[in-house]
Structure formats: C-alpha cells, structure tokens
Amino acid sequence: MNILVTGCCGFIGTNFVRFVLKERPDWKIVNIDALTYAGNSENLRDVEGNPHYGFFKGDITDETDICGAGNLLSGNPDAIVHFAAESHVDNSIKNPGVFIRTNVEGTLKLLKYAKEKNARFLQVSTDEVYGTLGQTGYFTEDTPLAPNSPYSASKAGADFLVRAWHETYKLDTVITRCSNNYGPYQFPEKLIPLAVTNLMQGKKIPVYGKGLNIRDWLHVEDHCRGILLALEKGEAGRVYNIGGNNEWKNIDIAKELVKIMGMDEDKIEFVTDRLGHDLRYAIDATRIRKELGWEPKYTFGTGLPETVKWYKENENWWKPLKDRLQAR
Numbered sequence: 533m534n535i536l537v538t539g540c541c542g543f544i545g546t547n548f549v550r551f552v553l554k555e556r557p558d559w560k561i562v563n564i565d566a567l568t569y570a571g572n573s574e575n576l577r578d579v580e581g582n583p584h585y586g587f588f589k590g591d592i593t594d595e596t597d598i599c600g601a602g603n604l605l606s607g608n609p610d611a612i613v614h615f616a617a618e619s620h621v622d623n624s625i626k627n628p629g630v631f632i633r634t635n636v637e638g639t640l641k642l643l644k645y646a647k648e649k650n651a652r653f654l655q656v657s658t659d660e661v662y663g664t665l666g667q668t669g670y671f672t673e674d675t676p677l678a679p680n681s682p683y684s685a686s687k688a689g690a691d692f693l694v695r696a697w698h699e700t701y702k703l704d705t706v707i708t709r710c711s712n713n714y715g716p717y718q719f720p721e722k723l724i725p726l727a728v729t730n731l732m733q734g735k736k737i738p739v740y741g742k743g744l745n746i747r748d749w750l751h752v753e754d755h756c757r758g759i760l761l762a763l764e765k766g767e768a769g770r771v772y773n774i775g776g777n778n779e780w781k782n783i784d785i786a787k788e789l790v791k792i793m794g795m796d797e798d799k800i801e802f803v804t805d806r807l808g809h810d811l812r813y814a815i816d817a818t819r820i821r822k823e824l825g826w827e828p829k830y831t832f833g834t835g836l837p838e839t840v841k842w843y844k845e846n847e848n849w850w851k852p853l854k855d856r857l858q859a860r
C-alpha cells in the first residue's frame with residue numbers, strides 16, 4: 533500500500549506512523565504536516581532515513597501542497613489517512629476560525645484529491661461529535677451528531693463532508709470516532725501530559741470545575757490498531773467507534789497520577805470550568821469489535837504508569853514544547 537497520511541508530526545499521527553512501519557514494513561507512507569504549534573518535526577526524526585517514510589511540510593488547505601506530498605509517493609496513493617486537525621477544545625473556544633479552516637476546508641481539499649486519485653479516505657474523527665451524555669448510556673454509530681464546542685462542530689462538519697463524498701461521488705470512505713487518547717508524544721497542553729509534566733516541574737495539576745467530567749480513555753496504540761483495521765477491512769461508507777470502556781472522572785485521573793508519581797493530593801487545584809464543558813463521553817465499540825475483531829491491548833493499569841514513565845524519561849522532548857506554549 534502507498535498511503536498519504538496527514539498531521540503525523542502530532543500525537544496520534546506520530547504513533548500511527550511508527551505502528552504502521554512496524555506492522556506493515558513494505559508499505560510506503562508520506563506524511564504531510566504544516567508543523568503548527570502542535571506539530572513537532574522531532575517526533576519522527578529517527579525514521580526519516582527509512583525509505584518507506586517521507587515527509588512533506590505543507591498545509592492541507594493548500595491543493596498544491598497536497599499534490600506535492602502525493603508526488604513523493606511512487607505512484608498514486610491507495611489511501612489517505614486524515615489526522616491533521618486543530619485539536620484542542622480550549623483553543624477552539626478562543627479562536628474558532630482556524631478550526632473551521634483546517635478541520636473543514638482542509639478535509640474538503642483532501643476529499644477532492646482522494647476523488648481525483650480514486651483513493652480510499654479514512655477520516656480520523658472523535659466521539660466529541662456526538663455531544664454529551666448524562667450519567668448513563670453510550671454513543672453508538674447511530675447516535676445523532678450534536679457537537680457542543682467549535683472543535684467538535686468543525687470535526688462534525690468534516691465528517692458530514694466525508695459522508696457526502698461517499699453518497700454523492702461514491703468515494704470509498706471510512707470514518708473512525710475514538711474516545712480520549714493517552715500515551716507517548718501527546719502535546720503537553722492535554723490533561724495527562726500536562727498533569728505529569730506539571731508535577732515534574734513542582735507545579736499543581738489544574739482540574740476544571742469540580743473534576744466531575746467523565747472521559748473514556750484509550751491508549752494511543754490501541755487507537756492506531758483500530759485505524760489500521762478500519763483502513764484495511766472497514767466497509768466503504770461505514771463509521772466505526774473506537775473506545776476501551778475505560779471511563780474516568782477527571783478528578784480521579786488527577787488522583788491516580790499523583791499516586792503514581794508518589795505525591796500528595798494537595799498537588800491538585802480546581803480551576804474555573806471550561807465553557808460548555810461536556811459532562812460525559814462513553815463509546816460503544818461493539819461494531820469494530822464484532823465486525824473487524826478489534827480488541828484493546830492496554831488497560832489503564834498498564835498504560836498509565838508506562839505513559840508516566842515515558843514523560844519522565846523524555847523531558848528533552850516535552851520541555852521545549854511547554855516553554856513554547858507558555859511563551860504564546
């Protein structure tokens with residue numbers, strides 16, 4: 533397979549490239565990434581010499597850049613796997629415009645390119661497009677989309693475009709919608725790396741409101757395995773939810789991290805809640821489990837301490853990013 537992947541200097545894309553180079557060593561992968569504040573060219577520096585990997589610095593809202601990246605493949609792409617996005621909800625509340633540009637317009641440009649090249653299009657989406665749940669129930673693929681933040685609205689807009697390209701132009705598309713990811717290479721603005729790195733720097737973990745919001749956490753490698761399965765075996769036009777039935781209140785994650793780091797709960801501080809903060813996300817992943825045979829390999833019991841260890845051992849990776857973030 534020849535695949536064009538977008539946004540792989542970010543968290544999940546980086547892990548996906550590493551996963552595919554290991555699991556499908558004969559594939560050729562080209563990564564297009566604009567290297568926004570969330571992209572880090574160091575993430576994949578060590579695979580740059582691999583003849584199965586290529587990098588093109590470019591913007592997915594620019595058709596010339598998309599073609600330039602595609603031309604690095606030998607022949608037409610068989611598939612496009614689309615990770616590139618503005619992904620931080622707090623930023624979307626402050627500056628929604630760039631989310632519409634990248635997440636909606638960028639997806640439109642890529643869909644047009646996929647159609648021209650007759651390539652399968654895999655849209656990496658999020659459970660946040662479904663909106664919020666009360667204390668019970670789960671998101672299934674049939675749950676109506678009801679996004680509440682500018683971020684999730686822009687991802688839902690992109691998902692609708694993907695659906696339209698399948699229905700109208702018969703493009704071979706697949707959408708995956710995953711719950712919150714954690715693991716190595718996550719930008720230190722997101723809860724788990726922010727918490728671990730703050731503790732390492734002698735700072736506190738900021739928890740929104742009373743910390744009662746519930747998220748369903750999945751290790752990034754389990755997400756990558758699901759994406760690869762959906763790419764290879766997913767039915768055209770179908771949506772697959774990915775989640776590990778691992779619901780945690782934010783306050784309990786903070787307490788768990790403090791425990792793993794051998795510190796006290798006075799290292800947790802409550803801060804003003806996020807506007808429009810969704811209460812609970814929880815994924816029903818029955819479809820991908822039954823139809824494609826997906827199973828998560830990690831539990832929080834194994835994945836969380838391993839992730840903490842990774843951030844402890846890779847201060848050289850996160851420190852410059854955090855310094856840059858604080859200077860913004």
Ligand SMILES: NC(=O)c1ccc[n+]([C@@H]2O[C@H](COP(=O)([O-])OP(=O)(O)OC[C@H]3O[C@@H](n4cnc5c(N)ncnc54)[C@H](O)[C@@H]3O)[C@@H](O)[C@H]2O)c1
Pocket residue numbers: 538539540541542543544545564565566567568569570571572590591592593614615616617618619620634638656657658659687709710711712713714719
């Ligand atoms: N992180 C999660 O928990 C999670 C969960 C479910 C789905 N997702 C989805 O997975 C995808 C990847 O998420 P992530 O956490 O790795 O994001 P990230 O913010 O870590 O990385 C995004 C990457 O996209 C690149 N990018 C941004 N705008 C671009 C543009 N205009 N052109 C080219 N590249 C651009 C950035 O430079 C960065 O490398 C996103 O589409 C997100 O919606 C994320």
